[in-house]
């Protein structure tokens with residue numbers, strides 16, 4: 001099955017996995033990967049937090065990235081070589097593998113930043129993990145997604161909740177609106193297993209010190225014995241149910257004034273959404289404006 005894209009591009013959907021995994025050149029109809037390698041970007045920096053989390057900075061080989069709204073994502077692809085193809089599928093043409101990644105950088109920058117976790121049994125990330133500085137990859141130059149502040153009124157209180165790499169879209173928002181009044185009262189909650197996995201910890205701490213209206217609420221869920229972390233512990237749902245989140249965020253969770261963003265683990269997104277709905281919040285959809293905004297990573 002294929003899907004037409006703007007500019008004459010065509011995407012081929014892998015029916016088994018329901019994932020877009022190859023792209024066709026408009027002029028020749030040839031599948032990328034079957035011909036010349038369609039790389040258009042290069043890794044210019046890679047910072048590994050540990051063996052399964054990395055911040056990857058990427059630059060297009062020609063020109064600046066297209067404009068995007070903070071909170072949007074782009075598709076990143078790598079070419080899978082012949083020897084590896086068997087583990088992906090039987091088609092000889094499925095060489096370009098793509099997955100979506102939220103953009104952590106601000107649209108004001110020429111460099112795109114992604115915060116990626118290794119899914120050991122995944123298809124793309126174990127291969128992405130082999131790439132180093134200066135290695136080339138494909139970035140679909142078409143930002144996507146509606147997980148942005150666009151539908152949120154300027155005067156709203158904004159609660160940004162993330163698990164794991166779900167912090168990335170908030171980093172883009174906070175970097176972009178750092179010196180403006182766009183997020184006049186906001187709290188960012190980040191749940192990770194270990195302190196090392198609180199990517200952006202120092203940056204978020206610095207931002208919250210600098211901006212009176214911004215609270216940073218990191219929470220650790222991993223083994224108590226394994227770390228000296230003295231801050232908050234527990235999953236987001238537990239903190240919400242106990243009232244800790246509300247107390248720490250600096251504003252009340254009032255559906256008349258507040259908008260809540262949820263990003264990352266789909267179970268967290270569903271659980272917290274359900275809780276918020278019992279408090280009078282409503283999901284924001286294409287059809288109906290609401291105050292719960294969600295991005296499920298899988």
Ligand SMILES: Cc1cc2nc3c(=O)[nH]c(=O)nc-3n(C[C@H](O)[C@H](O)[C@H](O)COP(=O)(O)OP(=O)(O)OC[C@H]3O[C@@H](n4cnc5c(N)ncnc54)[C@H](O)[C@@H]3O)c2cc1C
Nearest residue numbers: 099100101102115116117119122123124125165168297298
């Ligand atoms: C809009 C959007 C934005 C995203 N942004 C990011 C991002 O900023 N950073 C990031 O690391 N990932 C992000 N993802 C997830 C990313 O697109 C891939 O799904 C992920 O990197 C795994 O790819 P893979 O090919 O290695 O694994 P796959 O082979 O695609 O996945 C194998 C299975 O692992 C599970 N899985 C997928 N992703 C995860 C995950 N992150 N954690 C645990 N289990 C998972 C699923 O059950 C999946 O079926 C985003 C996804 C979406 C839809």
Ligand SMILES: NC(=O)c1ccc[n+]([C@@H]2O[C@H](COP(=O)([O-])OP(=O)(O)OC[C@H]3O[C@@H](n4cnc5c(N)ncnc54)[C@H](OP(=O)(O)O)[C@@H]3O)[C@@H](O)[C@H]2O)c1
Nearest residue numbers: 117118119163164165191192193221222235236265267268
């Ligand atoms: N040592 C390892 O190899 C190792 C370690 C961690 C993760 N992983 C793998 O890494 C991949 C993705 O990691 P990630 O960074 O996206 O997330 P993650 O590390 O699995 O979790 C990030 C945060 O999300 C929380 N979380 C997980 N499930 C939740 C739920 N249902 N409701 C609320 N919170 C929840 C976690 O809490 P909890 O700690 O309570 O789950 C943790 O605080 C997965 O494939 C995972 O299996 C591997």
